[in-house]
Amino acid sequence: MKALVISPEFGLQNLAVVDRPDPTPGPGQILVRVRAASLNFRDLLLAKGQYNPRLQFPRVLGSDAAGEVIALGTGATRFKVGDHVANCFMTDWADGPITDAAAKSAIGSDRDGVFSELVALDERAVVSVPDHMTFEEAATLPCAAVTAWNALTTAGTGPGTTVLLQGTGGVSIFALQLAHALGARAFITSSSDEKLARAAALGASAGVNYRTNADWDKWARQQSGGTGVDVVVEVGGAGTLERSLKAVRTGGHVALIGVLAGTGAVNPLLILMKAVRVQGVFVGSRAMFEAMNRVIAEKKLQPVIDRVFPFVEAPAAFKHLESGAHFGKVVMSL
Ligand SMILES: NC(=O)c1ccc[n+]([C@@H]2O[C@H](COP(=O)([O-])OP(=O)(O)OC[C@H]3O[C@@H](n4cnc5c(N)ncnc54)[C@H](OP(=O)(O)O)[C@@H]3O)[C@@H](O)[C@H]2O)c1
Incomplete structure (x- = not known):
């Protein structure tokens, strides 16, 4: 073979x-x-x-x-x-x-x-x-989709919640589709306006270009009515975490997943003063995979x-x- x-x-x-x-x-x-x-x-x-x-x-x-x-x-x-x-x-x-x-x-x-x-x-x-x-x-499905599912469900994503997604790679696009399926509103960043338009067609409520608008954390707060989003699906890592902590609401949840955005410093005060839950995610279990597949099958997600x-x-x-x-x-x- x-x-x-x-x-x-x-x-x-x-x-x-x-x-x-x-x-x-x-x-x-x-x-x-x-x-x-x-x-x-x-x-x-x-x-x-x-x-x-x-x-x-x-x-x-x-x-x-x-x-x-x-x-x-x-x-x-x-x-x-x-x-x-x-x-x-x-x-x-x-x-x-x-x-x-x-x-x-x-x-x-x-x-x-x-x-x-x-x-x-x-x-x-x-x-x-x-x-x-x-x-x-x-x-x-095995890595990107299960990771997105684990991140969203552990964070309590459901109807009426808001989720911020970073970029339009494998994990983030699954997180967009699954957040939508779970009844949440998703906001998404990308380096490309054309990709943002495609994300909107998949159900993103709003999108921002992180190259032309470096203050995407402020933008995300505005989208969520000024309070900050409930959940950030954090795939950038050290290079984006500080802004993610600014974008999330007090008492919100940051699912720490990736390392796409290189290095950066993080101020721990943001985590404790806002009582943010920062949860590491390492893909997911078979039970999570099966639970996700039931939703995927029910919604006929592609x-x-x-x-x-x-x-x-x-x-x-x-x-x-x-x-x-x-x-x-x-x-x-x-
Ligand atoms: N912890 C885990 O269990 C787990 C599981 C899966 C993946 N991961 C990690 O999660 C990350 C994403 O994985 P993936 O497979 O989805 O990667 P991918 O498909 O290669 O995603 C690449 C996309 O990420 C976006 N991106 C790159 N730099 C960015 C930045 N500075 N800010 C925002 N978006 C940025 C870009 O989107 P645009 O072109 O739209 O800008 C790029 O096209 C990786 O670091 C990967 O190692 C971790």
């Missing part, structure tokens, strides 16, 4: 689709023929050596795939041959609060990922794909795919993600 491997060292130039032995499903595992996979910012960071400096080479990258079950290992009973499934980001987080063991069971970094034609997966770390979705669409690359062009897909030109998710078809 073919797999996308990084070797012998970090660098996008060291990504290659190579031949690897076919896996066989062990006890409790299922064998999945991967039909589509999606890229996350994490994969870029991993390939560049900015996520896991101790990564062992060669390593199969990838945390997100969807495909068809083609064989069952002994004792595997949750799925049958022919089922359409997607993997979970972590193998050991079925339900409940995150644990150290769950966090360490993330795939595609310390252990091989799913950017390959065949994968043997622990059946407990797999979910059924919503019936209305293509494999390309389902492959966008993930936003920017572009689909053939698997052999995986290095070009990484370059496309790196360019930041995308809106939503970048997918590979196998």
